[in-house]
Amino acid sequence: MATTKKKAAPKKARSKTESHAFQAEVAKLLQLMVHSVYSEREVFLRELISNAADACDKLRYEALQSPDLIKGDGDLKITIAVDKAAKTLTVSDNGIGMTHDEMIENLGTIARSGTQAFMEQANTSDADINLIGQFGIGFYSAFMVSGNVSVTSRRAGSKDAWTWTSDGTGKFTVKPAKGDDAPARGTVITLKIRDDASEFLEDGRVQHIITTYSDHIAHPIYLAGEKDVSEQLNSASALWTRSKSDITEDQHKEFFGHVSGSYSDPALTLHYKAEGRNEYTVLLYVPSEPPFDLFDPERRGRQKLYVRRVFITGDAELLPPYLRFVRGVIDSEDMPLNISREMLQDNPTVHQIRKAVTNRVLSELKKCGENDAEKFAGIWKAFGPVIKEGLYEDMERRDQLFEVVRFRSTKTDEQTVSLKDYVANLAENQAAIYYLTGDDAEKAAQSPQLEGFKARGIEVLLLTDPVDSFWVRTAMGFDGKPFKSVTQGTADLDAIPVKDEDKPDDVDNSAVATLIAAMKQSLGDKVKDVRSSSRLTDSPVCLVADDAGLDRTIEKLLAKQGTTGVSVSAPVLEINPSHALIKALADKAKSAGASADFDDSAQLLLDQAYVLEGEPVADPAGFASRLTKLLSKSL
Numbered sequence: 001m002a003t004t005k006k007k008a009a010p011k012k013a014r015s016k017t018e019s020h021a022f023q024a025e026v027a028k029l030l031q032l033m034v035h036s037v038y039s040e041r042e043v044f045l046r047e048l049i050s051n052a053a054d055a056c057d058k059l060r061y062e063a064l065q066s067p068d069l070i071k072g073d074g075d076l077k078i079t080i081a082v083d084k085a086a087k088t089l090t091v092s093d094n095g096i097g098m099t100h101d102e103m104i105e106n107l108g109t110i111a112r113s114g115t116q117a118f119m120e121q122a123n124t125s126d127a128d129i130n131l132i133g134q135f136g137i138g139f140y141s142a143f144m145v146s147g148n149v150s151v152t153s154r155r156a157g158s159k160d161a162w163t164w165t166s167d168g169t170g171k172f173t174v175k176p177a178k179g180d181d182a183p184a185r186g187t188v189i190t191l192k193i194r195d196d197a198s199e200f201l202e203d204g205r206v207q208h209i210i211t212t213y214s215d216h217i218a219h220p221i222y223l224a225g226e227k228d229v230s231e232q233l234n235s236a237s238a239l240w241t242r243s244k245s246d247i248t249e250d251q252h253k254e255f256f257g258h259v260s261g262s263y264s265d266p267a268l269t270l271h272y273k274a275e276g277r278n279e280y281t282v283l284l285y286v287p288s289e290p291p292f293d294l295f296d297p298e299r300r301g302r303q304k305l306y307v308r309r310v311f312i313t314g315d316a317e318l319l320p321p322y323l324r325f326v327r328g329v330i331d332s333e334d335m336p337l338n339i340s341r342e343m344l345q346d347n348p349t350v351h352q353i354r355k356a357v358t359n360r361v362l363s364e365l366k367k368c369g370e371n372d373a374e375k376f377a378g379i380w381k382a383f384g385p386v387i388k389e390g391l392y393e394d395m396e397r398r399d400q401l402f403e404v405v406r407f408r409s410t411k412t413d414e415q416t417v418s419l420k421d422y423v424a425n426l427a428e429n430q431a432a433i434y435y436l437t438g439d440d441a442e443k444a445a446q447s448p449q450l451e452g453f454k455a456r457g458i459e460v461l462l463l464t465d466p467v468d469s470f471w472v473r474t475a476m477g478f479d480g481k482p483f484k485s486v487t488q489g490t491a492d493l494d495a496i497p498v499k500d501e502d503k504p505d506d507v508d509n510s511a512v513a514t515l516i517a518a519m520k521q522s523l524g525d526k527v528k529d530v531r532s533s534s535r536l537t538d539s540p541v542c543l544v545a546d547d548a549g550l551d552r553t554i555e556k557l558l559a560k561q562g563t564t565g566v567s568v569s570a571p572v573l574e575i576n577p578s579h580a581l582i583k584a585l586a587d588k589a590k591s592a593g594a595s596a597d598f599d600d601s602a603q604l605l606l607d608q609a610y611v612l613e614g615e616p617v618a619d620p621a622g623f624a625s626r627l628t629k630l631l632s633k634s635l
């Protein structure tokens with residue numbers, strides 16, 4: 001029998017041109033780039049320089065462990081060159097470079113999810129191209145000005161170099177780069193500039209872009225002129241090391257763009273030097289707009305950590321998750337340079353810095369809230385729900401956070417009420433901070449449970465973010481006042497005088513007691529209790545939760561999530577003893593006692609209370625037939 005011998009494929013050096021298809025998402029993105037009509041196409045240069053600077057940073061970090069990588073060429077730099085005759089623009093760096101596989105991975109796929117989000121935005125308006133850096137797709141912006149991009153790169157320490165080329169259609173090629181074509185280390189990106197983008201072949205234009213966009217880059221950027229004379233275009237000193245008064249707002253804006261990928265104005269800038277046990281410089285920004293991935297479950301703090309100007313990592317968690325939107329740099333003077341990224345988690349200096357900087361950010365937010373309500377309103381609108389996560393994640397700083405947070409209430413439609421304001425405006429004899437949780441502020445504001453509070457001029461906080469239900473349950477209180485849900489327990493409002501003059505008239509207590517007994521009997525275990533309410537003025541009934549259990553909003557939320565041991569329990573039905581309908585029903589109960597009619601009325605009242613809560617009635621068919629019976633009678 002003939003045997004076919006399987007021969008192992010010979011390990012041949014890759015020497016031919018390989019052709020690869022772009023990941024489908026990238027192909028779509030490139031199409032958008034190639035046909036772009038963006039007016040701000042110059043952002044491509046900012047993105048390429050940003051990548052070159054990152055590559056230099058990465059090499060400097062790796063060279064801490066392996067000094068050989070940088071031997072003989074220790075001056076990291078970025079060089080831009082324009083060749084008008086050849087119609088090319090070249091961006092070179094002597095940074096970390098890319099291997100064959102890294103090239104295919106980094107320049108053919110998208111690491112961070114988000115292109116979809118980007119393309120949705122990019123389709124809607126012209127200005128959004130500025131966001132490209134935020135989505136981790138800056139490189140592809142080269143195709144806005146070039147129909148042919150080539151990238152030649154040699155990974156530091158590698159003997160091979162490779163050239164990647166693409167015309168922005170579905171494919172790219174990779175082939176070995178030979179001899180003089182390849183840099184000794186790092187990356188050369190050459191863009192064949194399209195005719196409609198020839199402005200980017202003008203030295204003056206290029207120079208202007210670099211000086212406006214890239215002055216903060218800590219590596220020197222040269223513009224190669226004729227006869228090998230290069231002119232350094234930036235100051236190449238790390239922005240945060242400069243003195244506060246030397247940094248312009250534009251420079252902050254550009255640097256913020258570099259660290260966040262979002263080229264809008266930061267809302268808050270924190271720049272200071274800490275001295276004492278640990279010495280470090282902080283340059284952090286609170287953005288003015290939320291990033292697209294603010295609620296991505298993977299999203300963590302992404303601050304940059306430097307040690308004595310050497311970049312260590314871009315995703316050090318130097319702030320807790322609820323401050324993940326704060327972006328920027330912390331540069332330590334006393335951490336060891338050879339600290340590995342893996343060790344950062346347990347490093348005591350990192351812990352101390354994290355603690356101190358977190359406190360500082362919170363105190364700046366508090367200050368902003370006190371001194372510049374308008375600016376703070378913007379920050380709160382963008383990040384309020386995230387900051388509130390801290391109220392249950394960071395017990396240690398809950399009191400600090402209580403001075404930062406803002407709420408909507410029955411007295412204002414905006415989230416502007418601070419707990420301090422709230423406590424300063426308590427009604428006479430009011431001993432608690434009242435709140436109502438729900439998932440829609442408009443609906444919550446209409447809740448019948450609020451009527452008695454409104455009549456007494458008592459402000460009620462409307463907590464409508466999902467996180468609210470969680471923290472408020474475990475919060476002890478603020479300024480000695482406990483938090484109390486208006487939909488749970490007894491309202492105890494009798495000690496607080498009703499404001500408007502037409503107070504509820506006298507109530508026949510014995511009739512109400514009879515009614516309650518009759519209703520309990522009618523409704524059985526559909527309710528936990530029936531009782532007379534002080535929280536109602538206009539509505540006849542409402543539902544509340546028992547004091548001992550969970551607030552109804554959180555109970556519903558947990559039950560929906562399938563939390564074990566939590567199911568929606570029977571509510572307490574509260575009745576309004578001054579309401580005409582309740583009075584009439586009380587008369588009926590007193591004179592006629594129990595009857596089928598009475599049972600129907602009691603059940604309809606309970607159904608109505610559910611409807612007022614925005615909840616379905618328990619038995620729609622029964623509800624309809626009861627209502628029909630009642631309507632037929634009245635007609």
Ligand code: ADP
Binds near residue numbers: 055095107135
């Ligand atoms: P981002 O910079 O946000 O990661 P980009 O699309 O700008 O996204 O770049 C994609 C990736 O390509 C980079 O993360 C990097 O790994 C690689 N890259 C781009 N330019 C260079 C360069 N000049 N040197 C080394 N790697 C680079």
Ligand code: MG
Binds near residue numbers: 050051133136137139
């Ligand atoms: Mg980039």
